[in-house]
Amino acid sequence: MPRDEPALRQPKLAGFNVDPAHSYTLSAPYYREPEVLARERDAIFFKSWIFIGHGEKVAHVGDYFTHSIFDQNILVIRAKDQRIRAFYNVCAHRAHELLQGEGNAKVITCPYHAWSYHADGSLRSARGSEKVAGFDKDEFCLKEVQIESxxxxxxVNLDPAAPPLAVQSGDLAKEVRGYVPDVEKLTFSRRLTFDLKANWKNVVDNYLECYHCPPAHPAFSDLIDIKKYRSITHGIYSSHIGPMTGGDNKAYKFDAARQDSSLHFSGWYLWPNITLNTFPGCPNLSVLQIIPTGPETCREYWDFYFSSQEPNDEERAAVEYVDRVLQPEDIGLVESVQRGLRSKGYHQGRYIVDAERSDISEHALHHFHSLVLNALGD
Incomplete structure (x- = not known):
């Protein structure tokens, strides 16, 4: 009998259980194989709500920016009716990309043959089309993509049948506003960029448990009362909340006299590849986006949003802590794990999960793996 090559390339997943307390982890091939990433592209990133930036990037009519999800380039623009729209960034004539980067355009004009489009995606003009028999301008509108604030x-979501993010995400917005009441008033301030030699899921895995925090993050473990750190899973997200320990700590300085939710680290993982985070101190929210760049590489963008574009001393100290301490610690961890995932001595591990779902429990990691496997049909 001929060998079934595609089937042979499928990663083996023995021992995964819907109950995290009785389950083994994802097997190593899920973090290494090009075929897995190709399946994830189609089944996860082309069918899920993908973070593309803040609404302030298109604050005025004609403001636009472009964003790529793997090989799919998306154009986002605010139209005259104030509605923010998203389209595939490709001309309906001969497939030339329409716009690059970001800017303002009252009319979208293709640089190849000068076909032009209104910001609502309708075809405005096509040179010479008036001489073409049966040319129908309505046939050549830009193809719209779902977008949500x-x-x-x-x-954005490339799946036209996908339910709204506001529905899929349940109480996430309410939870975030509980810790950052004026979240919509915050503005972009800083971006940190990191290129990692690690599979994107490996990086998400690391975020989803604090079992590693005491041995690997001494300053974070001094900032937060680790024994009170708790993770709770819901639908397509999980929350990771820890109150601060007290005043002085090894991470960074901030006003510890407040008596409100600003004295917590609050984090939320949102499927498939972002986390929302607020650190102790002035009102803040940061978005960590984890973008696969290959089977064993990814890029991280960590965007910080504060009350003003220029951070104050307290906010600057938090950014520097993430940039100089927390991220180097985590990058060292996940890159070591990625090397280990290629070892002949490792195939699969076991989740540490206790009945109390305490600070050491890895049930949120199991929740993420369940979402991956469900999306892939595995």
Whole structure:
């Protein structure tokens, strides 16, 4: 009998259980194989709500920016009716890309043959088309992509049948506003960029448990009362909340006299590849986006939003802590794990999960893996 090559390339997943307390982890091939990433592209990133930036990037009529999801380039623009729209960034004539980067355009004009479009996607003009028999301008509108504003941030979904993010995400918006009441009033301030030699899921895995925090993050473990750190899973997101320990700590300085939710680290993982975070101190929210760039590489964008574009001393200290301490610690961890995932001595691990779902429990990691496997049909 001929060998079934595609089937042979499928990663083996023995021992995964819907109950995290009795389950083994994802097997190593899920973090290494090009075939897995190709399946994830189609089944996850082309069918989920993907973060693309803040709504303030298109604050005025004609403001636009472009964003790529793997090989799919998306154009986002605010039209005259004030509605923010998203389209595939491709001319309906001969497939030339329409716009690059960001800017303002009252009319979208293709640089190849000068076909032009209104910001609502309708074809405005096509040179010479008046001489073409039966040419129908309505046939050549830009193809629209679902877009949604959520907590002031913009998300797109390439699946036209996908339910709204506001529905899929349940109480996430309410939870975030509980810790950052004026989240929609925050503005972009800083971006940190990191290129990692690690599969994107490996990086998400690391975020989803604090089992590693005491041995690997001494300053964070001094900032937060780790024993009170709790993770709770819901639908397509999970929350990760820890109150601060007290005044002085090894991470960074901030006003510890407040008596409100600003004295917590509050984090939320949102499927498939972002986290929302607020650190102790002045009102803030940061978005960590984890973008696959290959089977064993990814890029992180960590965007910080504060009350003003220029951070104060307290906010600057928080950014520097993430940039100089927390991220180097985590990058070292996940890159070591990625090397280990290629070892002949490792195939699959076991989740540490206790009945109390305590600070060491890895049930949120199991929740994420369940979402991956469900999306892939595995």
């Amino acid at each position: 959520f907590l002031g941030f913009l998300f």
